[in-house]
Amino acid sequence: MPIATVNPANGETLKTYEAMGEEEIERRLQLAEATFRTYRSSALTDRGRLLLQAAHLLDEDRENIARTMTTEMGKPVEQARAEAAKCARAMRWYAGHAEELLADEVPADSDVRDSGASRVRVRYRPLGPVLAVMPWNFPLWQVIRFAAPALMAGNVGLLKHASNVPQTALYLEDLFHRAGFTEGCFQTLLIGSGAVADVLRDERVKAATLTGSEPAGRAVASVAGAMVKKTVLELGGSDPYVVMPSADLDRAARVAVTARVQNNGQSCIAAKRFIVHTDVYDAFAERFVAGMRALTVGDPMATDTDVGPLSTERGRADLEELVDDARRAGAQVLCGGHRPEGPGWYYLPTVLAGVTREMRIHREEAFGPVATLYRADDLDEAVLIANDTPFGLSSNVWTRDETETDRFVRDLEAGSVYVNGMTASxxxxPFGGVKRSGYGRELSGHGIREFCNITTVWQGA
Incomplete structure (x- = not known):
């Protein structure tokens, strides 16, 4: 895939970039290693000051970078503005909380005495240069949720961003540099996916994090495993959205529409499979389908657009294949189900019912504005359908029954359970999944410690 900005609203190629050669990659690896030797010893207060400055600059840049994201991958510009604002808030959060999250831990006095020590503490030390392989769907947020905690922990970052968002990738390097971080603290590598393995094998790179597809995660994990390097993977999701009879149906249906089509439906944590108790299935389906039909599909730069184009032509074709396969196998198309006329990689918001286990869309992630409706006779069946997926990223449950809530929290196979609300990071x-949705956690204290050397310091008398 070429490294290029291609506007998905019209298919126009706006800017192309040459991939970095071996000499430039080597220069940047040397710089990362050299910078880490000094940056690792910098004071947390200094790191926090720099991160706050980056947040300030991002706020100032919000309009321009929002329009860049929309141009590169098609998200509605209002959502792009919100993404930029969220990134600035996250940087401020880590600048303000890193000291407590990375503070030394002291075991119980009885355990210290039992070990024969006079003093024991657990210290969190940085690992070194970390390679981040990031996707296009949230081109700022996916990077910041790695970079903010990694930089505060004393690591340095090497970003291999998706090839269709090169301007956003270069902006991120420039942002941290303008904020005052030393040049080698955060670098963008303009390279294709074929060059990732060699970078990861380099001894100077100590760990990797990837957000993306399952095949990409397997590739990175296999190389890192061979090199015995730490990885964090956030992969696909096919999140269930369960609606029980006690739910507020109007609110559940309204939120369901947003949960499915956020970011043009191209989100790992978007609700994709809507599992509704039979007692309220018809009422929910009527409200949900009406909400999906009412969405405005169009120019992502327009403030009244709800759903813009898919990011790539190939992505739309993949989505069409899933819908066509389900239709051929007997699924009912309640709305949408096809591309609109005109240029750009648009696909109409779609709801499918009558989905069976034999259909590809039942077991594969639909990365676009396509929802599947399932009918469940009781709570047990709802749990079975929800867990009948290779993924386990997040989940959504709508019920006002505490017993049902406890059961879903106990039995749903997912990294998160959101009750009477939609998943949001x-x-x-902590954010992450189980099963084929990956392993490890981003965000919170768990995320900042993922790329730390958790060091036991034992001192005798």
């Missing part, structure tokens, strides 16, 4: 809460 927040810097204070």
């Amino acid at each position: 927040h810097p204070a809460f």
Whole structure:
């Protein structure tokens, strides 16, 4: 895939870039290693000051970078503005909380005495240069939620961003440099996916984090495993959205529309499978389908657009194949189900019912504005359908029954359970999945410690 900005609203190639050669990659690896030797010893207060400055600059740049993101990958510009604002808030959160999150831990006095020590503490030390392989769908947020905690912990970052968002990738390097971080603290590598393995194998790179597809995660994990390097993977999701009879149906249906089509439906944590108790299935389906039909599909630069184009032509084709396969196998198309006329990689908001286990869309992630409706006879069946997926990123449950809530929290196979609300990431809460959705956690204290050497310091008398 060429490294280029291609506007998905019209298919126009706006800017192309040459991939970095071996000499430039080597220069940047040397710089990362050299910078880490000094940056690792910098004071947390100094790191926090620099991160706050980056947040300030991002606020100033919000309009321009929002329009860049929309141009590169098609998200509605209002959502792009919100993404930039969220990134600035996350940087401020880590600048303000890193000291407590990385503070030395002291075991119980009885355990210290039992070990024969006079003093024991657990210290969090940085690992070194970390390679971040990031996707295009949230081109700022996916990077910042790695970079903010990694930089505050004393690591340095090497970003290999998706090839269709090169301007956003270069902006991020420039942002940290303008904020005052030493040049080697955060660098963008303009390289294709074929060059990732060699970078990861380099001894100077100590760990890697990837957000993206399952095949990409397997590739990075296999190389890192061979080199015995730490990885954090956030991969695909096919999140369930369960609606029980006690739910507020109007609110559940309204939120369901947003949960499915946020970011043009191209979100790992978007609700994708809507599992509704039979007693309220018809009422929910009527409200949900009406909400999906009412969405405005169009120019992502327009402030009244709800759904813009998919990011790539190939992405739309993949989505069409899933819908067509389900239709051929007997699924009912309640709305949408096809591309609109005209230029750009648009696909109409779609709801499918009558989905069975034999259909590809039942087991594969639909990365676009396509929802599947399932009918469940009771709570047990709802749990079975929700867990009948290779993924386990997040989940959504709508019920006002505490017993049902406890059961879903206990039995749903997912990294998060959101009750009476839609999944959303927040810097204070750990984020990640189970099963084929990956491993490890981003955000919160768990995220900042993922790329730390957790060091036991034992001192005798």
